[in-house]
Amino acid sequence: MSGDGDEGFQRIQNKSQNGVIQPILTDLYQITMSYAYWKSGKMNDYAVFDLYFRKNPFRGEFTVFAGLEEVVKFLQNFHFSDSDIKYLRTVLPPYTEDEFFTYLRNLTAKDVTMYAIDEGTVVFPKEPLIVIEGPLPVVQLMETPLLNLVNYASLVATNSMRFRLAAGPDKTLLEFGLRRAQGPDGALSASRYCYLGGFDGTSNVLAGKLYGIPVKGTHAHAFVTSYTALEDLQYQDEVEAYIDGRLNNQEIYLQKSLKPSNSQEDVDFVAVCLKWQKKIAPVIDFLPDQVSVGELAAFISYAQAFPNGFLALIDTYDVIRSGLANFCTVALALAELGYRAIGIRLDSGDLSYLSHIVRDSFRKISRKFEIPWFENLTIVASNDINEDTIHSLNQQGHEINSFGIGTHLVTCQKQPALGCVYKLVEVNSKARIKLSEDVEKVTIPGKKLVYRLFGHDGNALVDLMQQPLEEAPKVGTRVLCRHPFQVRFTL
Numbered sequence: 001m002s003g004d005g006d007e008g009f010q011r012i013q014n015k016s017q018n019g020v021i022q023p024i025l026t027d028l029y030q031i032t033m034s035y036a037y038w039k040s041g042k043m044n045d046y047a048v049f050d051l052y053f054r055k056n057p058f059r060g061e062f063t064v065f066a067g068l069e070e071v072v073k074f075l076q077n078f079h080f081s082d083s084d085i086k087y088l089r090t091v092l093p094p095y096t097e098d099e100f101f102t103y104l105r106n107l108t109a110k111d112v113t114m115y116a117i118d119e120g121t122v123v124f125p126k127e128p129l130i131v132i133e134g135p136l137p138v139v140q141l142m143e144t145p146l147l148n149l150v151n152y153a154s155l156v157a158t159n160s161m162r163f164r165l166a167a168g169p170d171k172t173l174l175e176f177g178l179r180r181a182q183g184p185d186g187a188l189s190a191s192r193y194c195y196l197g198g199f200d201g202t203s204n205v206l207a208g209k210l211y212g213i214p215v216k217g218t219h220a221h222a223f224v225t226s227y228t229a230l231e232d233l234q235y236q237d238e239v240e241a242y243i244d245g246r247l248n249n250q251e252i253y254l255q256k257s258l259k260p261s262n263s264q265e266d267v268d269f270v271a272v273c274l275k276w277q278k279k280i281a282p283v284i285d286f287l288p289d290q291v292s293v294g295e296l297a298a299f300i301s302y303a304q305a306f307p308n309g310f311l312a313l314i315d316t317y318d319v320i321r322s323g324l325a326n327f328c329t330v331a332l333a334l335a336e337l338g339y340r341a342i343g344i345r346l347d348s349g350d351l352s353y354l355s356h357i358v359r360d361s362f363r364k365i366s367r368k369f370e371i372p373w374f375e376n377l378t379i380v381a382s383n384d385i386n387e388d389t390i391h392s393l394n395q396q397g398h399e400i401n402s403f404g405i406g407t408h409l410v411t412c413q414k415q416p417a418l419g420c421v422y423k424l425v426e427v428n429s430k431a432r433i434k435l436s437e438d439v440e441k442v443t444i445p446g447k448k449l450v451y452r453l454f455g456h457d458g459n460a461l462v463d464l465m466q467q468p469l470e471e472a473p474k475v476g477t478r479v480l481c482r483h484p485f486q487v488r489f490t491l
């Protein structure tokens with residue numbers, strides 16, 4: 001068994017994420033330009049490229065830089081394989097000189113130098129996040145893969161941090177985006193960089209395995225709707241075996257039982273639940289004959305499987321009249337047997353209103369039965385949540401402890417791409433500029449160093465770009481900083 005698992009892991013490591021990141025994961029024009037550079041004798045020109053973005057995403061004021069670890073791995077492993085070369089021979093024109101393919105086959109990043117800002121740093125438009133320098137054709141070939149590695153990673157990390165800022169530091173944020181992400185690679189990147197941006201965990205099991213991200217989750221509506229009666233808690237084949245006389249009543253009863261946390265003696269858990277149902281009905285105001293018995297069976301079944309991890313999705317039928325009542329019933333039965341339930345999840349309706357109703361019931365039970373922790377049970381909310389939903393919930397007031405967020409987080413619905421670019425700024429120590437009709441698109445020529453200047457109070461004031469030969473700013477000394485584009489003249 002473990003052999004199978006390891007093979008699966010190897011397959012993924014070799015072929016998925018890292019396997020797919022390779023020099024020919026690029027735009028064709030990088031290869032054709034390399035050929036032209038090579039043919040015109042520019043292969044030893046020394047070029048400097050800046051990787052930067054022009055505008056913070058989501059109409060925001062900051063960006064979180066991410067993707068650097070994969071960039072480093074990419075540079076370390078940069079080479080074209082025999083099969084890459086074989087394929088490229090079919091793509092380039094037949095008159096492409098043979099020596100070029102030998103040149104490509106022997107290329108590595110050994111003559112390339114990279115400077116970068118630390119991954120996870122808050123960064124701003126126009127400043128180089130990565131500077132790459134080396135032989136022109138080689139650093140040209142880096143453009144597309146590097147942009148691919150940084151763009152989405154930084155976008156989704158920024159999105160994740162924005163959700164974190166909206167929710168506040170004490171909420172648990174779970175990424176539930178696998179089913180809605182842009183394919184398998186998009187999903188894995190989303191899980192990885194949402195964690196970097198401030199989420200606490202993911203539902204994506206493979207991301208947990210590959211990147212060490214905590215994996216968390218609840219259960220789905222299907223789990224609830226699959227049960228229709230308390231009899232579902234018995235295995236059907238065992239019911240048949242009982243009818244046939246192959247099993248006795250005691251053996252069937254065991255399916256309904258649970259051992260208390262401190263004993264090995266089976267207790268009829270269903271009976272304990274039904275006892276608590278009667279006791280709490282007047283406390284939190286529900287009618288036992290109005291709850292869904294299938295939902296109760298589902299919750300009991302989940303509680304038997306995870307007596308220390310019972311978290312129930314309570315909106316399958318009716319949150320107040322059924323889901324909440326059934327959850328409290330089972331949670332109290334668990335409490336009698338020495339277990340602490342975790343809480344509930346809401347996946348529809350008015351999340352502010354419902355979270356208040358739920359917390360209110362938890363408080364009533366906590367006081368009535370003197371179970372202090374019951375009022376602090378976790379309330380998880382999900383259902384198409386975006387950043388604005390969280391701000392709105394904060395304004396209205398809510399009792400949610402944890403948000404499960406998928407679609408809006410991983411697809412970055414508010415802005416689907418960051419727009420990082422990779423521009424030539426220097427060749428053979430001479431600055432290069434790209435002019436444009438659009439002033440935003442004019443490049444800042446020359447190699448630059450970026451300093452982050454901090455005030456006396458320890459807060460960052462400004463990022464300063466300088467040429468390498470300019471004197472570095474000194475602590476305690478005033479520095480003249482000019483905006484690179486918005487020049488202000490005073491007369």
Ligand SMILES: Nc1ncnc2c1ncn2[C@@H]1O[C@H](COP(=O)(O)OP(=O)(O)OP(=O)(O)O)[C@@H](O)[C@H]1O
Pocket residue numbers: 347348349350351352353382383384385386389392393396
């Ligand atoms: N109190 C609230 N304030 C702001 N947004 C909320 C609040 N409660 C829920 N939402 C958000 O409103 C959106 C729509 O909720 P709505 O109740 O219409 O959806 P629903 O319950 O899934 O219903 P349906 O499935 O029938 O569309 C969801 O994206 C949800 O996250």
Ligand SMILES: O=P(O)(O)OC[C@H]1O[C@H](OP(=O)(O)OP(=O)(O)O)[C@H](O)[C@@H]1O
Pocket residue numbers: 176177179180347382383384385404405406407408
């Ligand atoms: O809403 P998201 O932020 O994408 O979070 C993930 C969603 O995925 C699940 O249900 P799914 O959407 O598959 O079914 P549903 O529409 O019935 O909730 C879960 O219940 C969430 O609603």
Ligand SMILES: O=C(O)c1cccnc1
Pocket residue numbers: 176177203216217218219220345382404406
């Ligand atoms: O664990 C959950 O509750 C979950 C996981 C993925 C999508 N929606 C919910």
Ligand SMILES: [Mg+2]
Pocket residue numbers: 383384
């Ligand atoms: Mg949904």
